[in-house]
Amino acid sequence: xxxxxxxxxHVSEPWDFExxxxxxxxxxxxxxxxxxxxxxxxxxLDEGFDLHDRHIGTLxxxxxxxxxxxxxxxxxxxxxxxxxxxxxxxxWHYALAAMISExxxxxxxxxxxxxxxxx
Numbered sequence: 001x002x003x004x005x006x007x008x009x010h011v012s013e014p015w016d017f018e019x020x021x022x023x024x025x026x027x028x029x030x031x032x033x034x035x036x037x038x039x040x041x042x043x044x045l046d047e048g049f050d051l052h053d054r055h056i057g058t059l060x061x062x063x064x065x066x067x068x069x070x071x072x073x074x075x076x077x078x079x080x081x082x083x084x085x086x087x088x089x090x091x092w093h094y095a096l097a098a099m100i101s102e103x104x105x106x107x108x109x110x111x112x113x114x115x116x117x118x119x
Contacts, residue, residue, distance in 0.1 A: 004029040006103040007043055009059070010079065013097035021049045027103055028059070033071070039063075041070055051086075051095075060085040060092045061100055073100055 009026040011017045018024040026049070032041040040062040048057035063070050064081035073080035079099030085092035 002031045002034040004031060005033045006105045007100055008103040009043070009061070009082075009084070009098045009100050011084070011096050011098045014095075017096065021051060023049075026059075030061075036071060039070065054086075054088075056086045058087065059096075061098075064097060073102070076101065 006029050007027065009028065011021075011024050011026065014020075026045055027047070028043040028045040030041045030043050032038045040060055043059045043061050045057050045059065048055055050056070061070065061082045061084055063072075064083050068081075070080070070082065079101040082098055082100045083094050084096035084098050085094040086096075087093070
């Protein structure tokens with residue numbers, strides 16, 4: 001069984017995302033990292049958000065710059081720049097830009113935690 005890769009996503013565009021949604025940082029997981037050939041990762045959010053009268057619980061992350069591969073996220077120091085899409089009208093609609101990084105989840109007394117915050 002493929003393990004979940006826990007992710008932290010800091011949305012930088014649109015510039016007023018935090019005002020519209022109430023937070024700029026999202027957390028979620030993917031299993032798409034298991035196949036090194038995947039050019040995009042479908043990220044299932046731990047807690048979705050509402051944007052323009054639509055609830056979003058899943059995002060598609062792909063490299064922001066041409067020629068990059070999303071797997072380079074593992075080499076990044078502070079995060080890797082990505083474009084984010086959400087489902088709309090049966091397809092993916094690119095609407096956000098962000099920095100994505102691995103989120104280390106530790107188990108403490110049977111509870112998943114993220115930097116000391118119980119999940």
